[in-house]
Amino acid sequence: MKQPTILDVADRAGVSKSLVSLVMREPERVSEASRVAVLAAAEELGYRPNAVARSLVQRRTKVIGVVLSDLHNPFFADVADGIEEAAFQRGYRAMLSSGFLDPKREHGAIDMMLELRVDGLIMLGSMMKVTKIEKMVTAVPVTLLGRHTRSKVVDSVGVDDSAGAQEAVDYLIEQGHRKIAHIHAGNVAGSPRRRSGYEKAMRRHGLDEHIRLVRGAFTESGGAAAMTEILASGDLPTAVFAPNDFAALGALEVIDAAGLDIPGDISLVGYDDLALAALPRIGLTTVGQPRADLGREATHLVLERLDEGRESARHVVVPPNLVVRSTTGPPRGAPAS
């Protein structure tokens, strides 16, 4: 039952442990005869190198820790995929742990990662203050994903939310919309930039007077509440731009319930391009983010520091892309060309 060690293999093959080690790492540097003998012995014993021992002496684990705030968010699954893939290609592995949307448990997850001596850390949708993170993890490189920061010590990779919002609004205007309302989520990470993109696009088209902000949240119920408020006002916009897909979904539900037609009466745009946006009967027009790319990029940032010795912080911004589906169309009065 006890796992064989390198010494067991060495004994059986009649060579020294050092040679076995060499065969495992650089087989081409060993003579044909020894190599075959060692490999055979290892096979027979079912030997598997002990990464724990290796990590101890090499003082690195070749593991990148990924702390994600919420496993359920489908956004993170794609990102994590990108991370795993990129890490694997460069000889690293990814270890995931979730922070459970709770700062204390997030703290715990980071502690655990650092005790396990991960070589680098990627944080998805973290809820901790950047300064706190900087203080907490000084020993390994960190990349913040999906968050913007001007930190001089931690890297970040995010999406240009302002550009994404502008793209969405530009599209609506192009379809003939003027009265475009925006549901925002206050100061929660991500929302301010989307809102400013909305405002920027409206102003750029001289639609300052039509700017209409309604407070909602990043949740289905937040979107529903905001949409209810809009309907109650009596002054209906012809299009609504929600801060994310969940909120858009809530808005959609309320519009449906009010007996209004989408996109006939109201066009609806979300943000994130979650899988649900593409479902039949939903078909939500939304702003997509290159999720796997984000993960890959974050991994590269970590590896640049690890393997290429970069010292100064880098902040990468990737562009989003609009995905047009069936919740948008020209407004009733003015069929677009």
Next chain:
Amino acid sequence: MKQPTILDVADRAGVSKSLVSLVMREPERVSEASRVAVLAAAEELGYRPNAVARSLVQRRTKVIGVVLSDLHNPFFADVADGIEEAAFQRGYRAMLSSGFLDPKREHGAIDMMLELRVDGLIMLGSMMKVTKIEKMVTAVPVTLLGRHTRSKVVDSVGVDDSAGAQEAVDYLIEQGHRKIAHIHAGNVAGSPRRRSGYEKAMRRHGLDEHIRLVRGAFTESGGAAAMTEILASGDLPTAVFAPNDFAALGALEVIDAAGLDIPGDISLVGYDDLALAALPRIGLTTVGQPRADLGREATHLVLERLDEGRESARHVVVPPNLVVRSTTGPPRGAPAS
């Protein structure tokens, strides 16, 4: 930059490394004075115990490896949550890695876990043969989740799919349905039991002659194809029981496109209760599984072997539950009581 070790702390506190170690593990066994001195020194240096070194000497890592076939499947996210929670409570941590729906990469993920010397392994939706798994991992306990097996060496925890299917069919019959068709996914893991549950329930109600099996798959397109076939046959059932939610979604799309009403013309039942089933406009009636419970149960199975010395295999089956939403109702002709 170099991380402080236990020796650095010992020096600074003026005690031996052994005492520092003891303070970290069982502070109550150390005198007040020493404890305070050690803790202060550790704090000042920013000392963090090295789990790699500890694991080496203790010959266990307190980590449970979780290999999941697909991060995107929302089913797994909930299960993984349950695993993490249960593991954490018992002093273990969970390390996730995805097999990417590819047997080769799954093999690689297992290899990596074993090299990292995880103490136990949980496999979600594995695509490997049980005998292969048994052969591959002899050193640590394994639990198969979401799969049934009678293996004498690996444990398993799964849902009673036959019971779930029967519950769904019973419900349809109770609503007044007689002509109930079942889309199945061939011999892919999970499908046979759901099918036999369907058949059992039909027979139990004397509806043998109405049993109708249509070959589909566990995917949206598989469900769509099967539904297309059903519509083309000209002989419409009043209810369709799909093998999972994705397939149900595909069927739903086809029924919509044909201009038929759900549930007026056809009632539709899925399986899994994915998040999408609860979305507005979808409202799919489906069979739910206690996902977090599955995860917790799997963790307990592993820990029973690890900490309580269980040797013989255990196979746990948990009951599913029907979730009625809006894709089901009485058939046109016969309004239920």
Next chain:
DNA sequence: ATAACCTATTGGAACGTTCCATACGATTCT
């Protein structure tokens, strides 16, 4: 006063690797 027994602490071995300086033959060169 000595033996016996605590409690608090310590030093060294062990865990399973990698890394490095060194050793060993066998060639090749002078």
Next chain:
DNA sequence: AGAATCGTATGGAACGTTCCAATAGGTTAT
């Protein structure tokens, strides 16, 4: 023939802990 070189192989130190047997004082019992 001896020196230099080369390709292989080796032994021992190191990585940072935990564990255990041993020790040093202090207290209690005889």
